[in-house]
Amino acid sequence: MDWGRLRFFLGEVFTNFTRNAGMQFTAIGTVAVTIVLLGAFLFVRDTIATFGNGVLSQIEIAVYLKDDVDDAKARGLAATFAADPRIASATYVPRRDGLKRMKDVLGSDFDTSLLTANPLPNAYHVRVKDPDLVPAVARSIDRDPRVAKTDYAADTVQKLLKAATILGRAGVALIALLSISAAIVIANTIRLTVFARRREIAIMQLVGATNMYIRLPFIAEGMLAGLLGAALAIGVLTLAAYEVVPKLASTLAFVTFHVNTLTLCFELLAVGAAVGLIASWFSVGRHLRA
Amino acid sequence: MISLRGVSLVYPNGTRALYDVDLEIEKGSFVFLVGHSGTGKSSLLKLLYREELPSSGQVVVDDIRVDTLRRGRVPKLRRNIGVVFQDFKLLSHKTVWENVAFALQVTGTRTKDVMRMVPRSLDLVGLSHKARVFPSELSGGEQQRAAIARALVGNPKILLCDEPTGNLDPSNTTEIMELLQRINIKGTTVVVATHNQAVVDRMRRRVVRLEHGRILHDDERGYYFRGLGQTALLPG
Ligand SMILES: Nc1ncnc2c1ncn2[C@@H]1O[C@H](COP(=O)(O)OP(=O)(O)O)[C@@H](O)[C@H]1O
Ligand SMILES: [Mg+2]
Numbered sequence: 001m002d003w004g005r006l007r008f009f010l011g012e013v014f015t016n017f018t019r020n021a022g023m024q025f026t027a028i029g030t031v032a033v034t035i036v037l038l039g040a041f042l043f044v045r046d047t048i049a050t051f052g053n054g055v056l057s058q059i060e061i062a063v064y065l066k067d068d069v070d071d072a073k074a075r076g077l078a079a080t081f082a083a084d085p086r087i088a089s090a091t092y093v094p095r096r097d098g099l100k101r102m103k104d105v106l107g108s109d110f111d112t113s114l115l116t117a118n119p120l121p122n123a124y125h126v127r128v129k130d131p132d133l134v135p136a137v138a139r140s141i142d143r144d145p146r147v148a149k150t151d152y153a154a155d156t157v158q159k160l161l162k163a164a165t166i167l168g169r170a171g172v173a174l175i176a177l178l179s180i181s182a183a184i185v186i187a188n189t190i191r192l193t194v195f196a197r198r199r200e201i202a203i204m205q206l207v208g209a210t211n212m213y214i215r216l217p218f219i220a221e222g223m224l225a226g227l228l229g230a231a232l233a234i235g236v237l238t239l240a241a242y243e244v245v246p247k248l249a250s251t252l253a254f255v256t257f258h259v260n261t262l263t264l265c266f267e268l269l270a271v272g273a274a275v276g277l278i279a280s281w282f283s284v285g286r287h288l289r290a
Numbered sequence: 291m292i293s294l295r296g297v298s299l300v301y302p303n304g305t306r307a308l309y310d311v312d313l314e315i316e317k318g319s320f321v322f323l324v325g326h327s328g329t330g331k332s333s334l335l336k337l338l339y340r341e342e343l344p345s346s347g348q349v350v351v352d353d354i355r356v357d358t359l360r361r362g363r364v365p366k367l368r369r370n371i372g373v374v375f376q377d378f379k380l381l382s383h384k385t386v387w388e389n390v391a392f393a394l395q396v397t398g399t400r401t402k403d404v405m406r407m408v409p410r411s412l413d414l415v416g417l418s419h420k421a422r423v424f425p426s427e428l429s430g431g432e433q434q435r436a437a438i439a440r441a442l443v444g445n446p447k448i449l450l451c452d453e454p455t456g457n458l459d460p461s462n463t464t465e466i467m468e469l470l471q472r473i474n475i476k477g478t479t480v481v482v483a484t485h486n487q488a489v490v491d492r493m494r495r496r497v498v499r500l501e502h503g504r505i506l507h508d509d510e511r512g513y514y515f516r517g518l519g520q521t522a523l524l525p526g
Contacts, residue, residue: 005398206339206379207393208367210365214396
């Protein structure tokens with residue numbers, strides 16, 4: 001390793017970087033804002049996905065049997081369910097258990113003293129292996145002559161998933177736009193540096209430096225701005241994670257918050273570096289071709 | 291070493307700088323390129339280090355066809371050609387040593403070699419004692435010597451000088467011309483574009499005279515103005 005060469009290169013990058021510090025701060029800030037939003041977006045999306053999958057895996061199809069289907073007849077259905085490969089489990093809930101379960105769930109709000117007779121039919125609670133198959137399974141169960149009606153939280157779940165998809169698309173569009181504007185700011189910063197260093201560049205070209213070599217310090221400068229922006233963003237996000245997430249978690253107890261921090265940090269740094277790299281590559285390239 | 295055949299140069303804005311120029315320069319020679327300003331001296335030099343491409347004709351430098359040279363090969367050509375200008379083109383925030391080293395560092399020379407080559411070049415131009423000084427603290431002549439040290443540090447075969455004494459007083463001019471002569475004697479081919487009559491007439495080297503982009507005359511041991519040199523030497 002030739003340390004002298006490395007030191008010279010880093011010195012050039014540092015000179016570049018400090019040449020227009022004001023512009024660099026703007027560039028770093030823009031990258032930071034972009035990446036904070038990206039981090040927040042990824043967090044919300046992951047949370048919704050985890051939550052949605054949790055809900056989906058718990059979806060049951062309530063199968064209400066016709067009134068004339070007594071316990072014995074009802075038990076015959078178990079074999080039908082067992083034969084269906086899509087069905088994970090099927091629990092028989094006779095009408096008396098159904099009433100008890102309802103009391104358990106609703107507690108004292110549910111006053112059974114007003115009831116003269118048990119209004120509930122015999123029922124099955126069916127769990128499906130793949131949440132996506134819930135509607136299809138429900139439809140095929142519906143066709144059985146012993147079944148009066150099937151019910152599941154279809155609408156709610158589907159709306160939730162749809163919302164998540166739309167949010168995902170809007171988020172991707174927003175992040176893309178922000179990344180582009182961050183790239184433009186970096187590109188402009190690099191252009192200023194290139195302009196400030198036009199004498200150096202002219203001499204480098206004169207003495208026979210390759211375009212790749214001339215480009216390198218500017219690329220490094222762009223990547224540095226991107227990385228610093230990302231690091232700043234990670235700082236902000238970490239702070240937010242320690243301050244905000246515990247509060248959220250106590251308010252929204254049913255949602256599990258889970259972030260793979262280390263991977264996320266590397267991803268965000270990579271995003272910052274990539275934005276800086278692409279921006280500076282094109283910015284210097286345009287100048288060198290001229 | 292240098293050969294131009296039927297070379298014309300028309301700039302994008304339509305200015306014709308050179309018309310059908312033929313010129314051969316041997317290895318190790320010392321050549322003055324003279325003429326009024328605007329006659330195409332700088333343009334001719336630019337063709338040699340491929341700052342400009344000829345509109346027609348063929349340019350060969352050190353067996354390299356410069357006019358058809360691929361862009362990626364230009365750095366290699368330029369490492370074989372040192373170029374010096376009237377305005378020195380030194381980097382003001384770097385010391386003399388750093389300015390000279392810069393030419394090596396940006397062409398990927400190993401530090402070990404940089405440490406060896408920079409002092410040798412500074413010694414050649416007589417600036418070893420000013421190595422740690424910034425260009426603004428140097429006289430014009432010293433600045434030009436620093437620029438020459440930078441141009442020569444990579445041991446190019448050719449040194450091109452575009453009005454090297456244009457910003458210098460007579461004594462500094464003499465100093466620089468003596469330096470260029472010493473460099474030539476060591477084997478470097480030297481081409482000097484100048485409109486300094488005194489310098490040309492004193493040195494008595496080959497003189498190629500350009501006028502309106504054409505070669506007007508080309509004399510071994512010539513004068514700035516053909517014939518006038520001798521009359522200037524007559525007594526009375
Ligand atoms: N980059 C350029 N674009 C257009 N015209 C130019 C350019 N450089 C030089 N010229 C013109 O070409 C002619 C020769 O210029 P130059 O080679 O600089 O002459 P000299 O060095 O002898 O003074 C002049 O008329 C000048 O105006
Ligand atoms: Mg000129």
